[in-house]
Amino acid sequence: MSFDQIIDRRGSNSSKWDLMETATGVSPDDGIAMWVADMDFAAPDFLQDAVRGLLDKANYGYFSGEPEMKQAVAWWMQERHGWTVSPDAMFSTFGLGNAIAMCLQAFTDPGDEVIIFTPVYHEFTNKINKCERVVKESPLVIRDGVYRMDLDALEASLSGRERVVLFCSPHNPAGRVWSREELRALAAFCARHDLLLISDEIHHDLVYPGQKHIPMAVAAPDAVNRVIMLTSASKTFNIAGARLGIVSVPDEALRTRFAAVFRALDVSPNLLGVVLTQAAYSPRGAEWVDALVRYLDDNQHFFVNAVDEIPGLSAMPMQSTYLAWVDFTNTGMSMDEVTTRVKQTARLAPSMGVVFGSGGENCLRFNLGMPQAQVTTAVERLRAAFSDLQ
Numbered sequence: 001m002s003f004d005q006i007i008d009r010r011g012s013n014s015s016k017w018d019l020m021e022t023a024t025g026v027s028p029d030d031g032i033a034m035w036v037a038d039m040d041f042a043a044p045d046f047l048q049d050a051v052r053g054l055l056d057k058a059n060y061g062y063f064s065g066e067p068e069m070k071q072a073v074a075w076w077m078q079e080r081h082g083w084t085v086s087p088d089a090m091f092s093t094f095g096l097g098n099a100i101a102m103c104l105q106a107f108t109d110p111g112d113e114v115i116i117f118t119p120v121y122h123e124f125t126n127k128i129n130k131c132e133r134v135v136k137e138s139p140l141v142i143r144d145g146v147y148r149m150d151l152d153a154l155e156a157s158l159s160g161r162e163r164v165v166l167f168c169s170p171h172n173p174a175g176r177v178w179s180r181e182e183l184r185a186l187a188a189f190c191a192r193h194d195l196l197l198i199s200d201e202i203h204h205d206l207v208y209p210g211q212k213h214i215p216m217a218v219a220a221p222d223a224v225n226r227v228i229m230l231t232s233a234s235k236t237f238n239i240a241g242a243r244l245g246i247v248s249v250p251d252e253a254l255r256t257r258f259a260a261v262f263r264a265l266d267v268s269p270n271l272l273g274v275v276l277t278q279a280a281y282s283p284r285g286a287e288w289v290d291a292l293v294r295y296l297d298d299n300q301h302f303f304v305n306a307v308d309e310i311p312g313l314s315a316m317p318m319q320s321t322y323l324a325w326v327d328f329t330n331t332g333m334s335m336d337e338v339t340t341r342v343k344q345t346a347r348l349a350p351s352m353g354v355v356f357g358s359g360g361e362n363c364l365r366f367n368l369g370m371p372q373a374q375v376t377t378a379v380e381r382l383r384a385a386f387s388d389l390q
């Protein structure tokens with residue numbers, strides 16, 4: 001399979017393509033879907049084989065394959081991230097959105113404040129609000145061109161009602177890979193203020209050369225009793241539709257609290273997710289991801305460089321993820337004008353930066369998980385849509 005192959009996903013019940021017109025106003029007839037965070041590549045053979053194996057058994061009853069899948073997760077985390085995690089600490093949830101909501105239910109009460117570093121994955125805010133907890137934004141600052149946490153400003157603004165930090169590592173949007181020092185500083189901050197640290201590491205495998213993702217549990221072993229680790233094969237292997245996330249809770253007392261919510265909601269292994277995750281976390285999966293990261297790295301270099309050449313547009317350097325972050329402030333235009341040009345003139349459907357919280361207002365997020373030919377077309381259209389600024 002080649003990542004260059006263009007696959008028409010229209011009419012396949014793909015959220016990204018089939019909900020695009022309703023959600024963004026851009027028609028899939030000639031528009032390019034660059035919003036929802038999945039990729040337009042075909043699934044690799046070893047995943048297809050795993051699904052075929054499932055079909056061949058012709059039985060979809062309750063099953064007991066979860067221990068093997070958790071072993072595969074533990075193998076992957078050790079092999080790829082140097083993190084030793086016991087399968088006994090893991091729960092398999094219906095994806096990480098579900099996991100975040102369950103963590104909020106298990107570890108906080110209505111009205112408690114949850115700290116997030118904005119701009120950040122918009123569902124953090126949605127889940128906190130829907131669970132009737134309170135969002136506390138800690139805006140990231142840009143230094144040397146990339147996002148940094150400002151823990152001093154956060155410290156000065158604490159109300160005393162904060163219970164949890166909901167952290168994104170690597171960061172979505174823009175793909176910041178946090179350094180060991182930054183991770184340790186955050187863990188120490190949480191210890192100082194008795195906060196739990198929920199570390200959503202869903203993007204942990206898509207990290208570009210020169211960068212190294214360090215799991216929070218590895219960076220701050222002394223804080224591990226307050227850390228909840230969220231991981232998934234979904235972004236790495238493009239299997240988000242199989243709805244499987246892993247919550248690892250190293251601390252026994254916290255694990256008991258999480259288990260109570262998990263059981264109350266009757267969350268149990270999702271057969272397809274388990275089969276795909278187990279097949280993904282394998283030596284063949286590792287080879288495939290290495291090739292994928294090389295391909296995405298070319299995409300992101302091309303996109304960031306080309307966008308930076310368009311006067312008024314500025315793309316943040318990407319250390320990981322396929323989610324590029326473009327700032328339109330220097331166009332001098334209103335965001336209404338910018339989005340009209342991007343959606344109606346260029347016929348591109350990125351995500352609106354404003355939904356990611358403070359700091360995202362003048363930005364758009366572009367998903368580059370697609371064949372290079374489409375990224376090239378997207379860049380050409382952007383260039384044309386802003387050509388009067390040349």
Ligand SMILES: Cc1ncc(COP(=O)(O)O)c(C=O)c1O
Pocket residue numbers: 037094095096097098121168172200202203232234240243244245
């Ligand atoms: C940081 C982050 N967490 C969670 C999710 C969603 O995870 P899931 O599809 O497993 O609910 C996403 C999806 O884009 C994400 O970027």
